Amino acid sequence: MWEAIEPVGRDAGTGGYRRFAWTSQDHDLREWFAAECAARGLDLAEDRMGNQWAWWGDPDAAARIGDKGVVTGSHLDSVPAGGAFDGPLGVVSALAAVDALRERGFQPRRPIGVVNFVDEEGARFGVACAGSRVITGVLAPERARGLTDAAGTTMAEALRAAGRDPEAIGPDDEALGRIGAFVELHVEQGRGLVDLGQPVAVGTDIWPHGRWRLDLPGEANHAGTTRLGDRRDAMLACAETVLAARAAADRHGCLATIGKVQVQPGGVNAIPSHVTAWLDARGADEAAVRRAVADVAAHVESGGGEVAEESWTPTTRFDATLATRLRATLAEGGQADGGQPDGIPMLGTGAGHDAGILANAGIPTAMLFVRNPTGISHSPAEWAEENDCLAGVAALTAVLADLAGED
Amino acid sequence: MWEAIEPVGRDAGTGGYRRFAWTSQDHDLREWFAAECAARGLDLAEDRMGNQWAWWGDPDAAARIGDKGVVTGSHLDSVPAGGAFDGPLGVVSALAAVDALRERGFQPRRPIGVVNFVDEEGARFGVACAGSRVITGVLAPERARGLTDAAGTTMAEALRAAGRDPEAIGPDDEALGRIGAFVELHVEQGRGLVDLGQPVAVGTDIWPHGRWRLDLPGEANHAGTTRLGDRRDAMLACAETVLAARAAADRHGCLATIGKVQVQPGGVNAIPSHVTAWLDARGADEAAVRRAVADVAAHVESGGGEVAEESWTPTTRFDATLATRLRATLAEGGQADGGQPDGIPMLGTGAGHDAGILANAGIPTAMLFVRNPTGISHSPAEWAEENDCLAGVAALTAVLADLAGED
Numbered sequence: 117m118w119e120a121i122e123p124v125g126r127d128a129g130t131g132g133y134r135r136f137a138w139t140s141q142d143h144d145l146r147e148w149f150a151a152e153c154a155a156r157g158l159d160l161a162e163d164r165m166g167n168q169w170a171w172w173g174d175p176d177a178a179a180r181i182g183d184k185g186v187v188t189g190s191h192l193d194s195v196p197a198g199g200a201f202d203g204p205l206g207v208v209s210a211l212a213a214v215d216a217l218r219e220r221g222f223q224p225r226r227p228i229g230v231v232n233f234v235d236e237e238g239a240r241f242g243v244a245c246a247g248s249r250v251i252t253g254v255l256a257p258e259r260a261r262g263l264t265d266a267a268g269t270t271m272a273e274a275l276r277a278a279g280r281d282p283e284a285i286g287p288d289d290e291a292l293g294r295i296g297a298f299v300e301l302h303v304e305q306g307r308g309l310v311d312l313g314q315p316v317a318v319g320t321d322i323w324p325h326g327r328w329r330l331d332l333p334g335e336a337n338h339a340g341t342t343r344l345g346d347r348r349d350a351m352l353a354c355a356e357t358v359l360a361a362r363a364a365a366d367r368h369g370c371l372a373t374i375g376k377v378q379v380q381p382g383g384v385n386a387i388p389s390h391v392t393a394w395l396d397a398r399g400a401d402e403a404a405v406r407r408a409v410a411d412v413a414a415h416v417e418s419g420g421g422e423v424a425e426e427s428w429t430p431t432t433r434f435d436a437t438l439a440t441r442l443r444a445t446l447a448e449g450g451q452a453d454g455g456q457p458d459g460i461p462m463l464g465t466g467a468g469h470d471a472g473i474l475a476n477a478g479i480p481t482a483m484l485f486v487r488n489p490t491g492i493s494h495s496p497a498e499w500a501e502e503n504d505c506l507a508g509v510a511a512l513t514a515v516l517a518d519l520a521g522e523d
Numbered sequence: 524m525w526e527a528i529e530p531v532g533r534d535a536g537t538g539g540y541r542r543f544a545w546t547s548q549d550h551d552l553r554e555w556f557a558a559e560c561a562a563r564g565l566d567l568a569e570d571r572m573g574n575q576w577a578w579w580g581d582p583d584a585a586a587r588i589g590d591k592g593v594v595t596g597s598h599l600d601s602v603p604a605g606g607a608f609d610g611p612l613g614v615v616s617a618l619a620a621v622d623a624l625r626e627r628g629f630q631p632r633r634p635i636g637v638v639n640f641v642d643e644e645g646a647r648f649g650v651a652c653a654g655s656r657v658i659t660g661v662l663a664p665e666r667a668r669g670l671t672d673a674a675g676t677t678m679a680e681a682l683r684a685a686g687r688d689p690e691a692i693g694p695d696d697e698a699l700g701r702i703g704a705f706v707e708l709h710v711e712q713g714r715g716l717v718d719l720g721q722p723v724a725v726g727t728d729i730w731p732h733g734r735w736r737l738d739l740p741g742e743a744n745h746a747g748t749t750r751l752g753d754r755r756d757a758m759l760a761c762a763e764t765v766l767a768a769r770a771a772a773d774r775h776g777c778l779a780t781i782g783k784v785q786v787q788p789g790g791v792n793a794i795p796s797h798v799t800a801w802l803d804a805r806g807a808d809e810a811a812v813r814r815a816v817a818d819v820a821a822h823v824e825s826g827g828g829e830v831a832e833e834s835w836t837p838t839t840r841f842d843a844t845l846a847t848r849l850r851a852t853l854a855e856g857g858q859a860d861g862g863q864p865d866g867i868p869m870l871g872t873g874a875g876h877d878a879g880i881l882a883n884a885g886i887p888t889a890m891l892f893v894r895n896p897t898g899i900s901h902s903p904a905e906w907a908e909e910n911d912c913l914a915g916v917a918a919l920t921a922v923l924a925d926l927a928g929e930d
Contacts, residue, residue, distance in 0.1 A: 196788045305748035327791055336902030339780035339803045340732060340873030341712035351781050355765035358758055373746035374758050375793045381603040384734055384801040386782045386901050394791040396746045466747030494793050495743035
């Protein structure tokens with residue numbers, strides 16, 4: 117399966133992927149997904165946001181007898197210059213798990229669904245998990261339609277260009293009502309499994325995280341004629357803030373990153389009159405993250421700058437019962453258990469996922485992480501060894517078999 | 524005259540000007556210049572780069588008897604969010620000086636020219652004084668044509684869009700051969716005249732200055748999942764470099780500015796894999812500037828970064844004989860001399876000008892600076908009081924009368 121999608125959106129020079137929502141790359145990946153599902157005789161349906169759901173068994177028939185489906189999958193879009201595994205590993209593993217169940221003649225009692233969520237990274241329109249946020253009602257359709265990409269194209273225009281009706285998007289309780297449990301398999305985005313020497317972990321929670329806009333004022337002036345003492349250089353304020361953010365994260369044991377800045381006026385010979393910087397902060401402990409951000413805010417405000425919270429998401433806990441059941445299933449089958457007395461590892465993550473959005477919508481949700489030997493993600497260096505990918509598929513197969521039950 | 528050009532390219536909110544070369548704003552300003560010249564019966568000609576030259580008297584007839592013209596003027600383009608005076612003050616004052624000479628019935632022995640140089644700021648294509656650099660052969664036509672703006676438009680495409688033939692640009696000895704002396708009047712871009720309490724100064728030299736591109740490497744990774752200790756964050760390297768540049772300038776008594784940065788990949792949740800920053804450094808003393816840049820380069824290279832010199836211009840000295848003559852003329856007329864025993868002030872400048880390009884091309888060149896009460900330039904706060912503007916026009920009128928001679 118990997119071969120067909122390997123070249124889509126790939127930069128031949130860097131090997132990085134650029135697969136933004138509602139672009140031609142995204143379209144090609146959606147067509148590929150539809151063809152793979154058709155080849156397996158799965159019934160493909162789209163919800164009101166265009167997320168693709170492929171069913172083995174009839175979820176609506178199951179609903180009539182009070183039963184719900186077991187869904188797995190992930191997303192196919194990427195960040196700019198992203199890696200090959202973040203997203204696609206979960207989709208490919210889902211299809212491979214279906215194949216594995218079929219090969220052993222498994223007949224699921226509950227329907228099994230495979231989902232491809234659209235626009236998980238939010239790389240184009242700035243809102244991550246837009247696909248799952250819209251159908252769960254967390255992202256209002258009006259706001260989604262009005263989001264713009266770097267070229268000024270709105271999501272409404274992008275949907276129309278992709279042959280879709282932007283007015284049709286919105287919450288979709290029907291699609292959500294078919295999900296009894298959701299399990300997302302994902303490449304790990306850190307070094308947790310590398311350090312533990314294990315191929316697969318069960319997810320516990322998504323760390324609290326937020327974004328803040330820092331506005332740092334200066335005074336426009338000519339770089340060649342203004343004495344150092346007469347300057348109010350917003351770039352200096354930015355430099356000090358970047359270092360203050362790192363120090364605050366260190367101090368409080370969490371993560372802080374400034375990955376995006378906008379400099380006004382941005383000329384080589386112009387003293388910056390304004391810098392806008394975005395702070396991303398996360399950590400296992402909510403209070404620690406809050407303390408680090410408060411330190412950065414105090415620094416910014418002491419220099420006459422302003423801080424605005426653009427988003428804040430508290431800790432998202434995955435379903436504990438489901439996680440325990442996954443862990444028991446995997447321990448039983450011997451998968452992913454390197455013989456450690458503690459059994460299958462449990463890991464939290466600092467990254468957001470559609471699984472987190474569904475968990476917050478009240479759907480029993482779990483995650484499986486596959487070891488990433490580089491620990492690097494959102495980069496061409498993101499990686500998973502074949503044996504670990506196979507361990508991931510085996511784990512997902514066992515979990516689906518357990519949750520769907522055999523007829 | 525000011526009224527007609529006051530709204531062109533002006534942002535109603537900030538009052539800042541955006542008048543980039545070969546845009547519709549530039550076109551409107553060129554049309555305005557042509558109309559003002561036509562209203563005065565001046566003969567307008569363009570050189571091979573599209574700089575506009577308006578002549579009172581026939582420079583080619585003068586050339587036949589071994590004489591050359593006296594030229595004044597400046598430019599009408601601006602930096603992003605620029606002020607109203609940088610450039611336009613020199614053009615408007617030139618036309619006002621012609622009016623003043625006419626009103627008193629002056630008949631010039633040598634022809635007087637008024638010039639509007641195109642693309643002085645280099646705000647669009649990154650090379651300052653592109654208009655004068657091309658006609659003096661300092662900027663090769665092939666290189667000029669290939670320069671790109673932020674939208675990826677080449678100068679060749681921009682010229683074509685403006686109805687021009689990009690293949691026709693190049694050195695223009697004929698246009699340069701008409702200039703016996705060039706005097707550029709400009710709003711001061713620092714606080715020299717404010718500190719001296721004088722309205723007008725004669726320029727001595729343009730400080731040595733240069734631009735360096737600093738490439739700071741990092742490693743792309745996910746902002747939410749990568750431990751602080753595992754990061755190679757190019758934004759941290761950038762922050763340290765900004766502070767190092769400021770410290771080096773302080774230490775060596777010169778100016779250093781980082782006004783433009785590009786961050787890769789530039790996502791809020793992505794650890795920067797690369798930052799490119801541009802260093803602008805200048806000062807009265809060439810060796811001091813070199814020492815400051817060497818300190819910054821050592822800092823960058825110690826962190827695995829690279830430094831490339833994009834431009835370097837040594838000290839440009841204006842014609843000393845011409846400067847002395849201007850000073851004597853002004854002292855004689857009592858203009859701009861606040862009664863100081865030292866007479867008319869002489870000032871160097873850290874800003875580049877077309878006058879510097881012509882001086883380096885061997886043309887006797889001088890500058891007049893008009894007091895800027897804010898000391899601020901390249902910003903809407905750039906200013907000149909009406910009385911000081913009139914003092915500038917009076918000074919320029921006296922200088923033109925002296926240099927052109929009366930018939």
